[in-house]
Amino acid sequence: MTENATSRDTLSSIISPEGSLEVLSQHEVNRLHKTSQSGLHDLLRRCALAVLNCGNPSDDSLAILEAYKDFDIEVLQQDRGIRLKLTNAPAEAFVDGRMIRGIREHLSSIIRDIVYVYNEIQHHKRFDLSTGDGTTNAVFHILRKAGTLKPGRDPSLVVCWGGHSISREEYEYTKDVGYHLGLRDLDICTGCGPGAMKGPMKGANVAHAKQRRNEGRYLGISEPGIIAAEAPNPIVNELVVMPDIEKRLEAFVRLGHGIIVFPGGVGTAEEILYLLGILLHPSNKDIPFPLIFTGPANSAAYFQKIDEFLVYTLGEEIRRYYTIITGDPVAVARRMRHGVDEIAEFRRTHQDAFYYNWRLTIARDFQATFEPTHEAMHALALHRQQPTHELAANLRRAFSGIVAGNVKESGIRAIEAFGPFVLTAETELMQRLDELLTSFVAQGRMKLDGHAYTPCYVLK
Structure with a gap:
């Protein structure tokens, strides 16, 4: 391993993966290098920084990215497998210049999952993610x-x-x-x-x-x-x-x-x-x-x-x-x-597997990816004139959007650009929802950094 202290708070280093990382093809390495929308580098960088920054109590992903804007990770393909080149990584991930082993394992898991999901799941014909069976598989x-x-x-x-x-x-x-x-x-x-x-x-x-x-x-x-x-x-x-x-x-x-x-x-x-x-x-x-x-x-x-x-x-x-x-x-x-x-x-x-609950039915409303845009949040059907499991699905989406607005980079940027999400519901349900969300704010359950909480939603 080589390392260079770039400042009191960051280190640059080249490390070997630990644990579950498989050998990567040149095509996979190239995808992890590319910074275009078709590449995986930005996703890898964000996830890697999160793992390396695990000692930081902040729950603001945008603030973490801003704090380490010079951080980068590069996958190097060598004769004996791959190595990871880290530039300006959080120093807390190292002890006397050597990366903590558990963090190295987590870093390897991230690369494994990013590469596998992209190559074998999202871009493979055998998985139809528009169906329930395909998603569960x-x-x-x-x-x-x-x-x-x-x-x-x-x-x-x-x-x-x-x-x-x-x-x-x-x-x-x-x-x-x-x-x-x-x-x-x-x-x-x-x-x-x-x-x-x-x-x-x-x-x-x-x-x-x-x-x-x-x-x-x-x-x-x-x-x-x-x-x-x-x-x-x-x-x-x-x-x-x-x-x-x-x-x-x-x-x-x-x-x-x-x-x-x-x-x-x-x-x-x-x-x-x-x-x-x-x-x-x-x-x-x-x-x-x-x-x-x-x-x-x-x-x-x-x-x-x-x-x-x-x-x-x-x-x-x-x-x-x-x-x-x-x-x-x-x-x-x-x-x-x-x-x-x-x-x-x-x-x-019932002769079911112990390790995976195949028997459980999950309706498509709970599987389909929900992108919490302002339009999607405003369009949610929050009323009781629908089957209870469908109302639960829509309430789940509403709370998912609020989570995104609170802590996810994409959600935080959307709130900054277009203002808070607008949720509409029947009158009494809206009151109950408002009481619940207000109680979360009053109890300090929205943020870790001690700052005053500004709601990312309004109820109308």
């Missing part, structure tokens, strides 16, 4: 390529959702839950970032060490638009970068054997609506899927607000799909262990 192949499908293991993967901007008490609670999950031989999958995405992994890691569980899984699933805001935390030992938010969400529910939701903001609300919209589909009514909302005792009011909004928009029946437990990590872990055991029995009975 594509998600399967991306995950298989990343090595996340483990056919020799019993169900154990618990997906944990929650905010990156949470209080210290909430963070400690997520660690406690993760610890008690880990004691019960359960693994953790999250969005891979800080806050409620890091805490459960940290707790489970300690528990796995106590149980001498040497192959604990800490799986992080991200996507290019959000990885800068939720850079992989150091505990993640398997990283997958899905091509968009919809495939990221599908990966969670296809891989996970149960889901725990901690307090969060708009992104967490989006995830809740995504899952509940799927479970409400008539084809899924008999499929077990443990779902627990939890937080410390003083989070009861937060979950009451979520519960009231869900019941108003989706009906009283929605409560049968989730359990709310506050202030009791042991009860959460026991309930989830029981739920995962039920999943195992159900799949044995």
Whole structure:
């Protein structure tokens, strides 16, 4: 490895990949070099900077890009494989001039997924991404390529959702839950970032060490638009970068054997609506899927607000799909262990795979990529005169757009250029939506940097 200190805060270096990076063809290397729209260099640069900058608490992807505007990455093809040339990379990614091994693994995973998705998924005739079956098959192949499908293991993967901007008490609670999950031989999958995405992994890691569980899984699933805001935390030992938010969400529910939701903001609300919209589909009514909302005792009011909004928009029946437990990590872990055991029995009975939930029906509304333009956000049908799973899909899109306006480079630039998104809804639903979003702002669940939050939306 060669390295050169360009300033106190950056380093330039040439490194070898670590872990899962395959050999690249000259054509693939050229694509990673090209800066045109048909190339992959800009995507690689943004994702690589996020991984290298994982110690930065900011959730503003545009600010991170501006702070390291001179950063660049180049893929060099050599006789013994490829090497990565980094120019003006964040110095925190190195120790005494050598890149931290976990960061090097994450960097390799990013290149693997970018190249594979572009070559084998987006530009290959065998995957019809305009159909449900084609999309689900594509998600399967991306995950298989990343090595996340483990056919020799019993169900154990618990997906944990929650905010990156949470209080210290909430963070400690997520660690406690993760610890008690880990004691019960359960693994953790999250969005891979800080806050409620890091805490459960940290707790489970300690528990796995106590149980001498040497192959604990800490799986992080991200996507290019959000990885800068939720850079992989150091505990993640398997990283997958899905091509968009919809495939990221599908990966969670296809891989996970149960889901725990901690307090969060708009992104967490989006995830809740995504899952509940799927479970409400008539084809899924008999499929077990443990779902627990939890937080410390003083989070009861937060979950009451979520519960009231869900019941108003989706009906009283929605409560049968989730359990709310506050202030009791042991009860959460026991309930989830029981739920995962039920999943195992159900799949044995139906001869289903443990490692990928093929049986779950996901309507096209939840799979189709949603681009949160001002026109698309304004056109969303936010009213109750439609099937509940369709309303859930549209509410999920609304929250997805707000996430984009908050933290994604493209969304931030769109807000700067055209002003806030305009959402329209029936009067009472609009009031409920406004109350929920206002509570997120009041509780400081929108930003990490401590600055005053300026809403990226208006309700009319």
